[in-house]
Amino acid sequence: MSSHEQALASLVSQLALSFDGAILGVALAYAAVRSFLKFTSNSKALRKIRKAPTLRVSDLRSILDLPQPSDENQNQNLDQDQNQKLVIVRGQVEAKSAIDGNWRSNVLVAHESGDKAVIVQRIQTCIYNEWKGFFGWTSDLRAIFGRSWREQESISLRTVPFVLVEGGRWPQSDYVIVNMDASRHPLPLTTMYHQLQPIDASPYTFLQALFGHEYPVGLLDEEKILSLGKEINAVGICSSRNGVLEIKSCKDLPYFLSDMSKDQMVVDLAFKTKILLWSGIVLGSLSIGVLSYAVVRNWNRWKEWRQHRQSQQQNHAASNGDAPLIDADEEAGDVPDGQLCVICLMRRRRSAFIPCGHLVCCQLCAISVEREKTVSQAGLGNYPAR
Template sequence: MSSHEQALVSLLSQLALSLDGAVLGVALAYAAVRSLLKFTATSSSLRKIRKAPSLKVSDLRSILTVDDDSSEGQSHPSDQSIVVVRGTVEAKSAVDPNWKNFKPNVLVSQESGDKAVVIQRTQTCIYNEWKGVFGWTSDLRALFARSWREQESTSLRTVPFVLVEGYGWSPDFVVVNVDGSRHCLPLTTVYHQLQPINASPYTFLQALFGHEYPVGMLDEVKILPLGKDITAVGLCSVKNGIPEIKSCKDLPYFLSDMTKDQMIVDLAFRSKVLLWSGFALSSLSIGILGYAVVRNWSRWKEWRQHRQLQQHRQATSNDAASQIAAEEETGDVPDGELCVICLMRRRRSAFDPCGHLVCCQSCAISVERESTPKCPVCRQEIRKSLRIYDS
């Protein structure tokens, strides 16, 4: 572990354990709430997928009702239902002759030559981590800007595609609508290469002063190949007499390699993990927060008692000092018995160990509170003052 990582871990641990672990307890409570919310969403998705019928492409029309009075032959929004369809990826032009006249047939990967309907290319710029000669400032940047060391750009190309069942002159198919979907696609990596970047004079200056500079470009191409069997889970409807399926934002899957049974098993496992982790985190957070509350409450009570005791002592000392001053100031005091400091009150306190009786009680207390208390007559260091009473 590097020095800046150790500093970051130390800072986070001190922050988490502050206030007797109250910050850590709040963080665990937040994680528990997030876990339980995810469990609720996952359980809802599990129920929906369990209830969703698993159909063939040829059986989709039997569960969808089409509005015959509509000029476009579309189904009502209320008729849309969640279905699970297993089919083979094929370009729309393979089943719709009219579409060939306007769009290209398929996409072809330039690196491998494989034919596909979706091509995703990701380029990631990789930076170095050398501090350089004057690179002490890079440690500060690394604590707060470590994610900036990789700059990623992703481009996505797609053509309309369908899921077909069987091949022939008129195979049954369902159109896949990926517009507005943020679900991950079951893409296959066909090209993965790391290309070094040549250094320049400007790169040398960046390295000299500790600035990060690019050292390589990671190029990755993923495709959705033709002929791949995938499962589509989403809302199905009929448009222009053709079944169409689109993603449902409440479901974690849209296009996947898994079957319906595998999805159910995966979601059931996720829900159990989220549920028990939520219970564990919530129990741990309640214990830590309870401990922090008790500790801080005890500290507050101790501080309050200490504060009240200090106020009581201060009030008592002030009353005693005022009473002593009143007693000492009553009557006439001969010149030989006046305090050598204030020259107003009678000499009442003797210093230990010199034994000089030259100060009143108030001035003796002031001398005693000094950092290096000394007798005002012999300048000898004193340990304390003693109140002298007349018999």
């Protein structure tokens, strides 16, 4: 384990165990609530995907109750986003420029492989050393938070408008435009390039290593694409605008463009739902146990503090000559004769005299005797001895 991981583990353990584990219980309760919320959302998404029909591109117009392209002059009012349905469409990726009839297709070309694509993602990850330094002067706070201040990964994403067409029937088949706006779902990209390039050291790098500062040692370069002609499934809201079919992502679903079929999505989502359910149950049970233990411990500590404070107040009142607070068992009651106060014969014997050590009277009577003794000694002191 590296230095910053050790410092982070120590800090987290100290925070978690503070207040007799109350912080840990609250954290577990928060995780349990998050698990139950995700379970609820995933359950709703699972029901929606199960009900969603799996269609080909050519079958979309029939299920949306839209007129065929030859009947565009009739019922034009139906083509203004009046009918939207959640569907699963399978088709091949094609650039939208090819649908528009442009003689020059607007597509992207992968930098390393040269393949044509509609989405190209380039990821560059900088890898830093894990050495603490020759002198070991790296502070724990810098080890914990230093990497968050530095951007280790840079991602560049290029896209062009694209559609899904029915394989084997293109270019005569219908098409559906893929609307990528406001979509944060994972994309079915294929890795075409993956290489780790070392970074040459410099004199400044030697100083960084000597005093424990992290320095870059390598650059991981990756290139992922969504190539033309790839068969994918689109899960989203399909609608028609001016006779053109369009599908966009649904924020309540964890999938949009995917390589998985409907059955694979259902199995994957059902497994995640079960994991979230049992995680919420286990974390909730642990949080209840930890919080209960913390509450009992703190309650006992508060009771001990309160009793200690009451005893201090009683001692202070007794030293000032005030009447102390008498416990309930010192009041008149069923007290054996041998334990009754010899002065009042009502309360239990509580106080012993010093230096003889005789236990003969209760606390209230002992204070009265001590007070009378003090007064008498003070009165005799005003007269000269004869």
